[in-house]
Each structure stands twice: as structure tokens, then as C-alpha cells.
Amino acid sequence: MADRYLRFTGTAPGRFLTRRLGLPQPAALVRWSPERPALDGGLRHLTAGTSALDLAPVLARTGLGPAGAERAAAVVLDATGVRDVEGLAGVHAALHPAVRSVVASGRVVVLGAPLDPADHHQAAAQQALEGFTRSLGKEIGRGRTVNLVRLTDAAAAQSTLRFLLSPKSAYVSGQVIEVGPLGGAPAAPDRNRPLDPDRPVDPDRPVDPDRPLAGRTALVTGGARGIGEAVAATLARDGAHVVVLDVPQAEQDARRVADRIGGTALPLDITAADAGARIAEALPDGLDVLIHNAGITRDRRLVNMPAERWAAVLEVNLASVLRTTDALLKAGTLRRGGSVVATASIAGLAGNAGQTNYGASKAGIVGLVRSLAPRALDEHGVTVNAVAPGFIETKMTAAIPLFIREAGRRMNSLAQGGLPADVAETTAWLAHPASGAVNGQVVRVCGQSLLGA
Ligand code: NAD
Numbered sequence: 001m002a003d004r005y006l007r008f009t010g011t012a013p014g015r016f017l018t019r020r021l022g023l024p025q026p027a028a029l030v031r032w033s034p035e036r037p038a039l040d041g042g043l044r045h046l047t048a049g050t051s052a053l054d055l056a057p058v059l060a061r062t063g064l065g066p067a068g069a070e071r072a073a074a075v076v077l078d079a080t081g082v083r084d085v086e087g088l089a090g091v092h093a094a095l096h097p098a099v100r101s102v103v104a105s106g107r108v109v110v111l112g113a114p115l116d117p118a119d120h121h122q123a124a125a126q127q128a129l130e131g132f133t134r135s136l137g138k139e140i141g142r143g144r145t146v147n148l149v150r151l152t153d154a155a156a157a158q159s160t161l162r163f164l165l166s167p168k169s170a171y172v173s174g175q176v177i178e179v180g181p182l183g184g185a186p187a188a189p190d191r192n193r194p195l196d197p198d199r200p201v202d203p204d205r206p207v208d209p210d211r212p213l214a215g216r217t218a219l220v221t222g223g224a225r226g227i228g229e230a231v232a233a234t235l236a237r238d239g240a241h242v243v244v245l246d247v248p249q250a251e252q253d254a255r256r257v258a259d260r261i262g263g264t265a266l267p268l269d270i271t272a273a274d275a276g277a278r279i280a281e282a283l284p285d286g287l288d289v290l291i292h293n294a295g296i297t298r299d300r301r302l303v304n305m306p307a308e309r310w311a312a313v314l315e316v317n318l319a320s321v322l323r324t325t326d327a328l329l330k331a332g333t334l335r336r337g338g339s340v341v342a343t344a345s346i347a348g349l350a351g352n353a354g355q356t357n358y359g360a361s362k363a364g365i366v367g368l369v370r371s372l373a374p375r376a377l378d379e380h381g382v383t384v385n386a387v388a389p390g391f392i393e394t395k396m397t398a399a400i401p402l403f404i405r406e407a408g409r410r411m412n413s414l415a416q417g418g419l420p421a422d423v424a425e426t427t428a429w430l431a432h433p434a435s436g437a438v439n440g441q442v443v444r445v446c447g448q449s450l451l452g453a
Contacts, residue, residue, distance in 0.1 A: 276327020
């Protein structure tokens with residue numbers, strides 16, 4: 001599983017040799033740890049055009065102080081006020097001198113406005129920010145990431161900016177994330193609800209930043225190993241009581257994970273017709289966070305693919321996700337203020353040879369998220385989002401033949417694979433009680449993979 005090339009390029013002779021040969025230069029990414037919870041350095045706040053956003057209080061809460069002239073851990077460019085091509089010159093003017101000061105593993109976050117359907121000049125300029133962001137992400141190097149957040153309300157984007165401006169988002173780059181207005185999301189204030197249902201809702205009640213999921217229950221399907229295990233551990237770190245669901249054959253592993261994180265194991269095949277009912281039965285007090293992570297591959301080219309392989313993948317990766325989500329919403333098990341995070345894949349966005357079944361199932365997740373998200377929020381006060389992992393270092397990817405594995409690892413802007421923790425941190429941000437304005441999003445955790453870009 002170890003990425004030996006990454007380690008080699010981290011040594012002086014390795015750096016020298018790979019540079020001479022024009023080979024990829026992956027930088028060791030700085031990831032979250034209890035000892036290193038924040039980026040190392042300050043933040044520079046720049047503006048292009050005239051902005052109506054009140055960003056200062058939101059940025060102050062990221063924990064990053066102001067950057068000096070030479071060195072910035074993060075640059076935030078507020079380009080929400082850019083309304084035409086001339087205004088784009090302000091984007092160049094702001095970032096051209098600033099990019100060089102961003103440290104290795106630093107962050108560039110561009111803030112844009114929603115596209116105005118009544119003003120094609122504004123829409124052109126705002127859409128231009130997307131191409132700009134993705135291009136800068138591809139050239140910036142040194143483990144630095146570049147993302148675009150479209151927003152109208154700075155306060156609604158607090159949890160999103162905290163995530164993007166932290167080591168937790170190390171493998172998220174080239175993404176466009178839309179954050180709705182807080183007021184427009186009926187359930188959003190509810191997400192900060194006091195856990196005692198008899199006390200009135202207090203939207204200003206601060207969530208404990210170190211344990212934002214305290215008092216909440218999360219369920220992770222396929223939680224016995226791989227990405228699911230990391231998600232379970234991360235949600236437990238954030239304070240949730242985690243139910244680790246996996247097939248009965250993996251019960252021992254599920255129990256090992258559950259014991260380690262103070263959670264509960266639930267041996268259950270998620271494709272069982274009554275899986276939703278059994279989860280509801282196991283959680284009489286309700287559920288706040290539902291993570292659909294269980295997934296399988298049964299690769300074959302379509303000409304060689306028997307119906308059973310097709311059916312198995314569609315059943316685990318998509319049909320069971322639809323069935324259990326419907327059942328848990330209908331039964332009221334998923335509480336208001338809760339969240340659903342499903343797992344797509346870049347194979348579902350870009351397609352992949354030998355994976356017509358898998359690609360179909362993962363694209364189906366995207367359709368499910370986009371359609372259900374507004375209704376689920378409206379009717380149940382629950383957000384619905386997806387993570388779309390790229391190449392993640394797990395047992396699944398370790399089994400890929402060496403040359404294909406190497407290509408998969410390097411074909412992204414960060415020139416390396418991600419870790420299960422990267423998907424887990426992204427999931428934890430989407431499940432955060434203050435992320436109520438993030439809904440219907442499909443966020444790739446892929447180091448800005450070249451596939452499906
Ligand atoms: P993995 O095979 O290591 O783990 C999957 C887990 O799901 C296993 O514990 C398995 O027992 C469980 N599972 C399978 N079928 C189940 C069922 N019917 N009911 C309950 N549990 C079931 O896989 P992983 O690499 O950790 O992937 C996790 C998710 O991420 C999957 O949805 C996968 O498609 C997706 N994904 C992974 C990558 C990657 O690079 N590893 C990339 C893109 C997407």
C-alpha cells in the first residue's frame with residue numbers, strides 16, 4: 001500500500017533525480033492530526049470587485065491570523081462582486097502577486113457568486129472563475145490546493161471555509177462547492193438545536209468545535225474496514241456514537257472497529273429487503289448521520305459481463321442506498337437536522353473501462369443526491385450530499401496491477417493517492433451540524449484527478 005515513489009521524491013537525491021528526469025514531484029501533504037490541527041501560517045484576504053459579503057468575522061473563526069507579506073498558509077479571494085469580463089482583471093491583479101507567497105500544502109480559496117440567469121455578463125464572469133480555479137489547481141504544485149465556493153451568505157459558509165482552510169481538506173482540490181443561504185434552508189437553524197427536545201431551538205448556540213457531533217448518532221455502512229473504518233473513526237472523534245454496519249461475515253472486524261471507537265457493531269447485509277426496518281429497529285432513539293459507504297466492484301468489460309455481476313454491483317452500490325434512505329426517512333428514524341452522505345466515485349463521473357456496472361451505480365448516486373436533496377431538506381430537515389473519491393490507498397486499490405496503480409496514483413494535480421482519512425474528513429464536514437446550507441453537493445476527494453475533470 002505504501003507509496004514508495006512519494007517517499008523517494010521526499011529525499012534530496014530523489015528530488016534531484018526526478019526533477020532531472022521531468023517526473024512528477026508529489027509533495028508530502030500536511031494532514032490533520034491532534035498535534036497539527038491547523039495550517040501553519042496566516043491568512044490573506046483579498047477582494048476583486050466590490051463585495052457585499054461580511055467575511056471578516058467568518059475568516060476570524062478559522063483560527064488563522066493575518067499573513068505576513070512574504071508567507072501565507074492560505075489566500076481567500078472574494079470575487080463575488082465580479083460581474084463582467086473587465087472585473088476578471090481584478091482576479092488576476094489580486095492573485096498574480098499573491099500565489100508565490102502561499103506555502104507548501106497551503107490553500108487558495110476563491111469565493112464566487114451564483115450565476116445570474118438574468119445577466120449573461122455576470123454569468124460568464126462567474127463561470128470563468130471555475131476554469132480559473134481548476135487551471136490554477138493544476139499548475140500550483142507543492143501540495144497546494146485551489147477550490148471555488150459559490151455563496152451568497154458568508155455565515156452560511158462558515159463550516160465549509162473552516163474545512164477548506166484546514167489540513168482536513170488536504171486531498172480536495174479543483175472543486176466547486178455551492179453553499180445555499182442559511183435562511184433559505186429551513187432546517188439549518190434546527191441543526192444547532194439543543195439536544196433536549198423540550199428546550200427551544202437556539203440558532204446561535206455554538207457547537208463544540210472539537211466535538212461537533214456530541215450527542216448524535218451516526219451509522220456507517222461498510223464500516224468494518226477501508227474508507228468506512230476511517231469515516232467511523234473520524235465521526236467518533238467528532239463526538240458521535242457510531243454504529244458500524246457491515247456484512248455478517250465481517251462481524252469480527254466491525255466489532256473491532258466499534259470497540260476501538262466506543263461505538264456499536266451492526267452485522268447486516270445492506271441489500272437485505274428489510275435492512276431499513278432492521279436499522280430503524282436497532283436505533284429506536286433515531287439517527288442523525290447516515291453514511292452510505294458500503295460498495296463493491298465486479299469488473300468486466302460489458303461484452304464479458306454476466307447479469308449476476310451487473311446486478312450485484314447495482315444492488316449494493318445503488319439500490320440498497322435508495323431503499324434504506326427511503327425507509328429511514330419514511331420511518332422518521334433520520335432526525336431533523338441530520339445528514340445523509342452517500343459515496344459516489346470519479347468512475348461514476350468520468351467512466352472507466354471494465355466498470356460499466358460500477359460507473360452506472362456511482363453515477364446513480366449523483367442523480368439520487370441531486371434529486372432528493374432539496375426535498376429531503378424541505379420535508380425532513382435533512383441534507384443529502386455525496387463524496388466522490390478518486391484513487392484512495394486501500395486494500396481495494398492495492399490489488400490493482402502495479403503499472404495501472406502507478407498511473408492511477410499520479411494522474412492528479414497532487415501526483416499521489418489519497419488516504420481513507422481524506423474521504424473521512426470530507427464526510428465529517430458534510431455531516432457537521434453547521435453544514436446545513438451545504439446540500440445536493442457532490443464533492444470529489446481526488447487530488448483533482450485528470451479523470452472526468
Ligand atoms: P472496501 O472493499 O475496503 O470496503 C467496503 C466495505 O463494505 C467492506 O467492509 C465490505 O464488507 C462492506 N460491504 C460490501 N457489501 C456490503 C453489503 N452488502 N452490506 C454491508 N456491507 C457491505 O472498499 P473501500 O475502498 O473502503 O471503498 C469504500 C467506498 O468507497 C465504496 O463505496 C467504494 O466504491 C468507494 N470508492 C473507493 C475508492 C478507492 O479508491 N478505494 C474510489 C472511489 C470510490
